[in-house]
Amino acid sequence: MQGEPELLPLQKLGAREDEQNSGVINLGLFLPGVSADQGNRLWVRVIYEKDQFLQAIQPKNFELAHSVDPEYGDYWSATIKIRPEDRPASGSAWGSSGKYVYRYCLKNPDIQEPIDWVIDPFAREFGVGKLSSFTLGYKKQYEWKWSPDESVWKTPPLEDIILYELMISEFASDIDGTVSRLDYLADLGINCIELMPLSNVEKRVDWGFTPIGYFGVDDRFGNRKDLQRLVDAAHRKNIAVIVDSVYAHTSHLFPYHYVYDKLGWPEVENPFMGSFAENVYGKSTDFNRKFTRDFFLTVNHHWLDCYHVDGFRYDYVPGYWLEGSENGYTKLVKDTYQLVKAKKDATSHWQRFFKGNSVNLIQCAEQLQKPIDVLNSTYSNCTWQNGTLHAARGAGSNPEGLSSLGLFFGLFGYPAEVSHNGDRITKTALQYIENHDHSRFVCKFGTVFPENENNELLKEGNRALWYKVQPYLIGMFTARGIPMLWQGQEFGENYYLPEEGWGRVLLYRPVRWDYFYTPEGKSTVSLVRKLVKLRRENPQFSRGEHFFYNDSLYLSRKVILFSRKYGNLFSLIALNFGDRDQTVPFIFSHEGSYREELHGQENLAKVSAGEEVQLFVPSNYGRVWTLES
Template identity: 25%
Template sequence: MKRLFLALALGACVTLSCKKNVVEQTTQPTPVNPVTPTSTELPAGAKDGVVFTNNGTSAIFTLYAPGKNTVSLMGDFNSWSATASKMTKTPDGNYFWIKLDNLNPDTEYAYQFLVDDNLRVADPYCEKILDPVNDQYITAATYPNLKAYPTGKTTGIVSVVQGNQPGYTWRNTAFARPAKNDLVIYELLIRDFTAEHTYNSTLQKLDYLVGLGINAIELMPVNEFEGNLSWGYNPSFYFAPDKYYGTKNDLKKFIDECHGRGIAVILDMVLNHSFSQSPMVQLYFDGNKPTTSNPWFNVDAKHPYNVGFDFNHESGATRKFSKDVMKFWMQEYKLDGFRFDLAKGFTQRSSNDDASFSAFDAGRVAIWDDYVATMKSVDPNFYIILELFANDSEEVVYANKGLMMWNNLNHSMNEATMGWLGSSDFSRGMFGTHGFSSAEGLISYGESHDEERLMYKNITYGNLNTNYVIKGNVATSLKRNEMAAAFLFAMPGPKMLWQFGEVGYDVNIDFNGRTGDKPIRWEYYTDPNRRALYNAFAKFIKMKQKNSIFKSTSFTYNFSGAIKSIKLTDANNTVVVVGNFDIVPQTATVDFGSTGTWYDAMGNNISLTTTTYSQSLAPGEYHIFSKQALVQ
């Protein structure tokens, strides 16, 4: 049910509606004449999109459009003429191309393809687009000197290309990625992280994130999506960063500076589906859905969670396009990993329910094997994360190949933080319960962009009695989240947190619509109780990263009752985390394995005369005991 709700929600695309005039068009360059071809074959060096030669003064424009009759290139270079630049069709009928000379390499040219004399589309491979509806709401502070839309000359989305794009010099080229087991990932939506919603303003908050101790940022989708205000899961152009967040070089600087601070950058990649502004959808479309001749898309979705239009990943055209997208972002932006949205959708096996959709799918495994091989050929150590939620039998296959799976503990952890214990067992946070042979394949989290916020449910639905109240009690609710985090970060393996979870963000996920923009609460950081939660998160994260015990494969745990505990042991130390998630006192009885002094990272040391710890814990009370003091 939750995934179905997500799927419906991701279809929402919110666009600013304030009334402003589109910025006036600038003077266009003198028309440029096309080069007469001597052969209909693709010229050497040509590829999908645009390839510049002769120091940016010449360019080959190429469009993959099998089955189409004619294509013309229209743009600033030919005064948007529909007849001046007819493109040449290759003998196999799959490609159209044209070569232009005498271009100014320092000029941005807007252009479109006119297909069969009736359809104007942008270039699917372009790195920048102009949107006649939404660009007017992008400020000069966000995107300086944004090229004006060619009003009156064409309609729809247009592409932009430039021979000599403004360069970026990478400074932090020696960045060493954290080991998978050490990853603590911060999932971040640029739009809702700072009021300015830009890469540059987010960059100014790196000290906050470094202080928290995270070592990876997972950016929600930043390639061009429909509208401005979006989660980004409604993509339309896959090579162009969305201008609502800033320039291409702003994004590169953000990644570069993160590397300089020891933080990996992972990009949320959406290749299950695309939306109607995509030229690849428009090229073969009957007005409602893709036609049977579409090289990339299914006519109808093959699974129950699709939004937009469903890619067919058994199609050679889709495979090539997807690989081109992956390689481009890996090489151009020096990213450290991808998190693939709705990875379970990479299948052509039809299903109408989650059970059959989640069942082991050999075809899906083969598709992912192909994509993984491509990414590994570019960067053998690249992080590959799947939002799969398939049966364990299939996830084990991927984990054994070095991929990482999203692992959602939101329901059980939130039941525990609210004090409702009937379904509060978060044993699925342990890799062995999935059949994995290693913890590094399981990224567990209590919150993600998809889930209701723990704090919202704590203060709205929390349990209570005369002596202990969670519902409506911010201070108590924050302490409950702190206790849950102590357990989350004690579990071996990579972890993830959703932005502002470390200060108890408590705005309903459906505020302003599920995917609508949310209030930004930087003032929470100065609130003493919320700052205490941030400090606790920072302590847990740093202990996880600085003490090898938290990577131990020798452990026992009991997460099923009111008293929850986990004990980890290695050759040098033993750590026991124990806490009472009930709303009444409960007695904890845990085998510590040895007597003597035990250090408490969160309180007072204790001395055991027997190997069994037996102590009454108040509701919400927890401890992190260790035989040797932990490095903090």
């Protein structure tokens, strides 16, 4: 079914406290094809959070009633009262305000054992592992500090973004810790953070890419109001927030796989899961199904509306993108854009996306196979691309490798703007040499085993070689596209990451903030701060044309030269990836004096147009010369 975007009726789904009656909780969920007429019965099991580990206190059971929704089919619902006089046992906190955990249990006449431990697919909060939760007394909504409609904040245009990827548990333990680090990020010059998956997962240490719940924050990090407070605090420091969204696949415990698998339904009859595009990770979702499409569009709307996030980083787009199909990823990003665009005249927090005629919703694809195609053919306005990362890791003595890196710094072939159904959308790609999927960049130059030489998981990059990273950082921040740092990269974090295996995703790698104070950390963060400031204050780096001097004269000396130009603003960037200082000739086409931006030690005075100048480029470093106006 195509046509206008449709949202699921969240007002009747999940666990919601009655606005008029204290202590009354309404629950509802869709289980298409699972009806009472077939003998199915559904219960919800609820217990106060602090009671759940006490042997004398068991959860209370409430049976749900069945009805049929005209749009989505079988609907189960219940209204339960939580009163102190109904305590399940002496000493129970039942009836008190606070957090309650719950799960569903389905009894089917054809299966001997009940299907227990079913998480609520529409839960707004979660407990440990396979438990959903709600907070009694939560009716009061979060009050945004700037104003009720958050009218002051504006999501930045793509060209202005300097991105920082982080995982809350590793970056600062939890949401409160992350809020406390926002001053640091703002001082660094970051104006957008990308949060690795926040959705509910089963394990306590996990990257989060096999979700079992989508409408809330995993309790490892905090709860609804905690994340709202983080977004609010970030906006007040001029930092946008985008969230990592995992829609191509789920955990085997995701209820729309778990329940129907336990019932023995064949995949073709599952109302939500199934083959769609590439099915590589976890359990695949089927975007040919209306219920699936509407579910994930509703997830997007909920995060934009409830949490005020500024956009999404869509994980593993090949898993739900079929070229030529109007369903899947193509439809999701289009419908999300149109949902936001329709809010242009609304006097509410939606105004954060509008400045002039642009809609500054950030929709970033992780489409590593066809990054250019996803920009050209969908409403995505930016994309991850591993070309720069792989070229940087392969660059060495081979001139062809440096040439490839120079081309990726310029994002050659990537569109700057594309029209979709009359909507003119700015397009770009991310530039990074590190992200959560790969070892720290310093590992390229050498690794050490700090404790056990036979344990690959303990291997680390040799921080003594930190200086070799410098020309790559200079190139990244002066290149075309959105520069992105991975947490701790700016002060030399050096974890090694295995190429495969569970050790990649199930090992806790906290950011080692003590690195900030080491000589390597101080030197690296000083350079990053300088580069961020340079980019933010000079529009030729964020918006300008890029020209790569792809000349063997330079490449054979392990030097890359490229320029950035915006109107009358001009900068020349020279990067030396070798261990020897180099002096190379260059003919300037713009007359004037040039200021060296990194240290000011190689200023060029009164250069004539057409004059050949010998440029000194220090080893494992670079120079940035800007034409003075």
